Amino acid sequence: MSTTAQLSRRSFLLGSGGVAIGLSFGLGQAELAQAQTAAPGGFAPNGWVNIDTDGQVTLYSPASEMGQGTMTAIPMLLAEEMDLDWSRVTVRQAPSDPKRFGNPRFGGGMTTGASRTVQGYYEPVRLAGLQARLVLVNAAAQALGVPAAELRTEAGRVVHTSGRQMGYGDIAKVAQTPAELPKVDKAMLKPMAQFKLIGQDLDRVDVAAKSNGSAQYGIDVRLPGMLWASILRAPVQGETPVAVDDSAARAVPGVKHVVRLPHGVAVVANSFHTAKTARDRLQVTWTQTAKARAHDSARVKAEYVARAQKLDDAGVDFIQHGDAGQQLAGAVKTFAATYTSEMVSHICLEPMNCTAHLSGDRIEVWAPAQSASFVTGAVAAASGFKPEQIKVNITLLGGGFGRRVEADYAADAALVAKAVPGTPVQVIWTREDDMTHDKYRPLTGQHLVAGVDAQGKLVGLLHRVVSEGIYARVVPPAFKASGGKDAPVMEGSEITYDIPGHRVQFLIEERGIQAGFWRGVGPGYTKFAIETLVDEVAHGVQADPLDYRLQLLHKQPRAQAVLREVGRMSGWGKAKLPKGHALGLAFSDAWNTFCGMVVQVSIEQGRPKVHKVWSAVDCGHALQPRNVRAQIEGSVIFGLSALLHERMDFQGGVPQQTNLDRYRVLRANETPLVEVKVLMTDHHPGGIGEVGLPPVAPAVANAVARLTGQRVRSLPFPQV
Known part of the structure; x- marks a missing residue:
């Protein structure tokens, strides 16, 4: 039978919730390759699933693999709902085909970032996998001459109540396009208690090739x-x-x-x-x-600070919950602080x-x-x-x-x-090219004002951010359509804390140096400002920082749970620390994931020394717990490097740091022990690849405040 006949007879589209998944039966690897190069306008069932007649299953991964484990995670979702035998699964990188492989959370584009990969594909991919499993069951029922209701699936085969069974490869030999695809909905997806792959520490499919040198970058x-x-x-x-x-x-x-x-x-x-x-x-x-020729970092930062503190310059309202102005006006006590963050470079290992x-x-x-x-x-x-x-x-x-x-x-x-x-x-590009023509995390100036009532409760928060735009440059139509709200710049300013009046303002600057997406983007500096100010307020009203946050999160039991757990892990309030050591605490709710973090810090030669980091994280359904821990560990190190050392300075628009001899990063002897606890909860998964970064800087800053009495308000940290 020709490949063309196979494609039309035994290949079809599945899908629900914005993702169309191609399912094909009996195509060998050569035929799959031919399907990928089908003529324009032809039907190419190259994504997402092919079940060969020998039982081998090829799954396609739609996202880019950069060490975050997505090449395992997304195929795992299909395998879970299809009840595949993971040992017989081969994963391939999907071809560029947004109509089939696009991420719903990127408007259907094939983009990997912003901790949206699992969040975007999770439900629609599982629904399509469920639909594929029902197609297999119906095909087996027809082949065996039994009712579909008497069949179940497990590990790549369909089993009848009598014990008779058919492997998926055998089904692939006889299955044809059904006249009507089975209808599926969310209520039919497996409950957490029935997961066989999700939540298991499967070996990542990309690691072996990276370890033996055969991986192709x-x-x-x-x-x-x-x-x-x-x-x-x-x-x-x-x-x-x-x-x-x-x-x-x-x-x-x-x-x-x-x-x-x-x-x-x-x-x-x-x-x-x-x-x-x-x-x-x-x-x-x-x-x-070029406009950038007027960019001198110290002067620009001072101008950002002045604008952030100029309260009659309202900018664009990014968040407005309640009446922050009224709450602050009626507050018994207010706390005001101004924060800055320098531009930083990505310095990817592969240029x-x-x-x-x-x-x-x-x-x-x-x-x-x-x-x-x-x-x-x-x-x-x-x-x-x-x-x-x-x-x-x-x-x-x-x-x-x-x-x-x-x-x-x-x-x-x-x-x-x-x-x-x-x-x-x-x-x-050379390393120098990378650093001098990067799209840096933006330089920012932030000004925050918090107010408390007579009981010390936080009732009002004004948060102002001055920054170069990211969406304004990268996707101007989306920026304009949003009314001038630059989402990646301002991400993280959204808070789970129960504060009656909360207002966030964005004040855009255009100084000619390109700002872009940098791991954590907005939460890397917005959470730094929020979490250090909340800590300062807690001390100002003579409350324990952990207890104070728990009160602010009284409507958020999952958030409270991660804070209680990280408090237990670190011995918060009970641990006997070496002389000159202190603990600092911070919390992050960015990317729909809750993360509590405690750090143990001392001061050596005027610089913070981080000895240990504890983190508790609830990302809902944790697809690969071991990988979740690895991502927290990696983002902690990434964030620690930025808060201690990293900065890009410009004079007349010319970068002053051009390679790693001038741009310092964290050294091995500065790396702390990191202990991570993953709280497994029955919720739609949140993001994870960036989650460990936002709480690092405020946790360290809060520990420094305990040690020195000085509040750190700039990234990277100054001498203390």
């Missing part, structure tokens, strides 16, 4: 006849080339082309080393008109890179990217190709942290490939 892509390119950019963001002298660069042996780009100059050569060597010999005159190949009227790219959709958009905008002429292959990512949501490096590769048609070209 973007920088590992090799194609016949491939060349390499290195691109010279202006010393200041936003400048463009005016005049180019490339004679010295062209004289370097191995150089094939010098390509003028809108934002720089690319050198294409037979190796990256040659391309980089020649690039450094380019003589380029740049424009001198930005992308490979592109232009053939005829189509262009194919290989990118370690967090968003196939953004890559498609960037390549289309840069090269003029239509989306249907662009094929995007997502590789493994050597670190993402939000940087690889944006796809400027893919636009680079497309532009260079267009200049050398027929030849694959790999563009690689």
Whole structure:
């Protein structure tokens, strides 16, 4: 039987809740590959599930794998509801096909970030898996000549009450497209008590290849006849080339082309080393008109602070709950504090890179990217190709942290490939390129005012944030449609605490240095401000910081539970600490996950030394508890590095930190022990990849306040 006949007879779409899942029977690996390259307009059942006649099942992972475990988590959801035998499952990266693989929480785009992957796919993927299982049961019932109600499924087979059974591979030999797909709804999904895979510590499917060296990252892509390119950019963001002298660069042996780009100059050569060597010999005159040339970090930060404190400059209301002004006016006592955070870089281990190949009227790219959709958009905008002429292959990512949501490096590769048609070209950024042309976590100024009543209860909170925009630059239509509310900048300012009057204002600045998505984005600095001020209020009304937060969370039993648990883990109020040590506490509710954190801190040579971190986390259905712990551990270290050391400074728009010799990160001897307790609760899962970061800085700052009496209000921390 031809592949075409198989595709039409035994392949079909399942789906509910915004995700369409292709299910196919009996396609071998070669046929699956052919299905992926079906002609435009043809039906390609390449996603999400193929059950081969030998019982092997291929599942597709729609999100980018950058160490957060998504390549295991999402296929696991299908496997759970389909009752698959996990040992017979193979997972592949899904091709770029937003109509089938798009995340509902990204408007159907194929984007991985903002801790939305599991949150977005969880329910619709499970529903489609349930529907697939019912199709298998009905097909088995027909083959066995028994009622479907007498059948159950387990570990890749359908079992009759008599003991007769059919493996899924056997069903694949006879199953055909049903005349009508079974109807499913949420009430039919497995309850938590029946989970066989969700909640188990399965080995991640990406780890073996990463351990033995066979894993393919973007920088590992090799194609016949491939060349390499290195691109010279202006010393200041936003400048463009005016005049180019490339004679010295062209004289370097191995150089094939010098390509003028809108934002720089690319050198294409037979190796990256040659391309980089020649690039450094380019003589380029740049424009001198970019807005960023007026950016001096110290002055800009002072201006942000002044604007944050200017209360008659209202900006845009991001949150308005109750009447914060009235509550503050009637407060018995108020607490005001101003906070700042510096720009920080992503410093992904794998530098930005992308490979592109232009053939005829189509262009194919290989990118370690967090968003196939953004890559498609960037390549289309840069090269003029239509989306249907662009094929995007997502590789493994050597670190993402939000940087690889944006796809400027893919636009680079497309532009260079267009200049050398027929030849694959790999563009690689150097570490210096990465750091000086990053999309940094924004510099911010925040001013908060809290008020308490006669009983010391927090009744009013005003929170003002001054920052460069992110959505305003990346997705202007969405920013405009929101009324000027920049969601990633302001994320984390939403609070679970019961405060009668709560108002949050966003005041946008546009200073020319590009701000972008950085692990944790808004909660990394908004929770720092909120949690240190709440701690200060608790001490100001002579309340224990843990008890005070528990009172503020009296309507939130899950949030209270993580705080009580982390208090128990750390011995809060009972532990006998070494002299010169103190505990600090913080809480985060970002990404629909509750996280309590306690740190043990001392002061060494005027700097905080973090000895141990305890964290209790409730993310609802924890798909992989061991991986949840790993994500908390990793984000704690990431956040600790930023609060102790990391900063990007600019003078006249020129970055002052250009590599790790000037941009300090956490060293191994500064790394604390991290103990994590995952509270398993029966709720829709929240995010997890960034959850451990927001409470780190305020917890450490609150411990420092206990030790020194001084409140830390800036990131990174100053000398104490």
